[in-house]
Amino acid sequence: MENSPANLSIYKASRTIKRKENTLYNALKSIYEDSVFVGEISQLWPELPLLANLRCGLWYYKKFHSTCYFKSTDGHTNNWSFNTSRLNLHVALLAGQKGGCMIVDSTRKGKRFPDSMSKTIPIWTCVLNRAIWNYRVKFGSTRSAEKNESNDSIECGNTNNEDSYSWDCSLHLPLWVSNTERALIEERLDGWTEDLEASGADIASIALSLKKPLRPLWISQKTVIWLNEVPDCDSWDFTPIILVSTSSPSSNFQQSTTSEFSWRYIAGAGDDEESWARGLSPNLFWRHAYDLISSGPDTCNKKVADIIEKDRVYRAQRGENAPQISIKPSKSSGSSGHFPVREQLDLERLRMNIDEKSYDNDSISWLGETNLVVGATQLAKDASGVDCVLNCDSETNSPCLEEFEAHLNLSIVSSKFDRSSLLRNLPSVVNFAKNNLSKGKRLLVCCSSGEDISICVCLAILTSLFDDRGRFDEGRFFSETRITKLELRRRLVFICQFAVNARPSRGNVKQVFNYLCGENVATTS
Missing domain, CATH: 3.90.190.10 (Protein tyrosine phosphatase superfamily)
Known part of the structure; x- marks a missing residue:
């Protein structure tokens, strides 16, 4: 009975409906609506730089300070990882300079936050904090480290001595991560810290840049924020990594109507862009966002095709005069014995x-x-x-x-x-x-x-x-x-x-x- 024509027809019908709902216009309109939330949150802490978590997060705002790459797969249950191929050290350096940062991402799996925000980034902040603490203890670069050598009771993230500097090395996970999963992750933290220290990463520069330990905070469209009680970042005893999930808490496909036309909301619409974007990039989208959204679903596909073709011709004939980013280190004051770790960055x-x-x-x-x-x-x-x-x-x-x-x-x-x-x-x-x-x-x-x-x-x-x-x-x-x-x-x-x-x-x-x-x-x- 499972292969009867009736059942096959129902299956085909459901697939047709899903394809119809996952239109290019629905995706772009959903992204545009979610970007309003990103803009509102960014204004709460305007001094903090806004970063897009590649690739999905890059669609959700017109202007980002930089990007980062934290994979959700590194936070999947029983697949937790601290990947030295994706250290994102520039995020820690930027957070140290600016007093924190905000990272934007989205999810389409019916969750408020992707696993990149629930576990991958919390693991990353914890491992970096531990490596920084170890570096400071080793080189005596904090008062707390000096005291630690003479007083065994003063430990990383657990000190009651008011003259010492507290450095939190504990794992901070959101409440929806179970205690069992937390315990399994904590068992691996020391090994990941050793991997980081052995990788040749420039821990010294991060230790010099960060005055307070890193710590994640989570904000979604379901988060309640009292505008008259928004704290100043300087008042926290940590460097905040504010994780902004753009996905609406509503159902994945929610009918919405404007005065001119209707559309369906897609949570995490920016994900897997090859399957829906038809060659449109985030930069091109935001350059023409108003025209694409206001014109409605009937002409969206043609407008996108025209935009992509004009951009292709422009690149082919003239090229882009894009800014060049050149980052060169100062000369090392000594040799670390392996390829080549700078002891101190300029x-x-x-x-x-x-x-x-x-x-x-x-x-x-x-x-x-x-x-x-x-x-x-x-x-x-x-x-x-x-x-x-x-x-x-x-x-x-x-x-x-x-x-x-x-x-x-x-x-x-x-x-x-x-x-x-x-x-x-x-x-x-x-x-x-x-x-x-x-x-x-x-x-x-x-x-x-x-x-x-x-x-x-x-x-x-x-x-x-x-x-x-x-x-x-x-x-x-x-x-x-x-x-x-x-x-x-x-x-x-x-x-x-x-x-x-x-x-x-x-x-x-x-x-x-x-x-x-x-x-x-x-x-x-």
């Missing part, structure tokens, strides 16, 4: 870089003093100070690349489509990089987004051609050393300190590791 320079950067998805990032630059292909022509280009974009072969003294185009696709595409091309990548870097040239590595394939290509180059202190040696260190996953992770952490939009996929990082271990394509197919 915080004034860091503050200038953060102040100048309001969010732009397109950026060019210099990787310290390695003569390597990473970014999006469309920005290659605007990368000043670059001598040669390695383009890994499978879709774009820009004529502007031929203007550089040396250039190489490689068609590399994501591991989702080809599990060995990057691996097959890495010998050519390393050979091209070696020939040019050995002549003192500055090499730009680019891909369509500047966030995944280009990051992994830089990882392969840094590991193959640089020693453990970040000095170009044409591969001598690599030829004499067995590269471990820990060493690879340290170098990836180094890259992510500069390329804050980096989002390397696990499949592509695995291909880099396989290449460095000498595995051929056949073993990974």
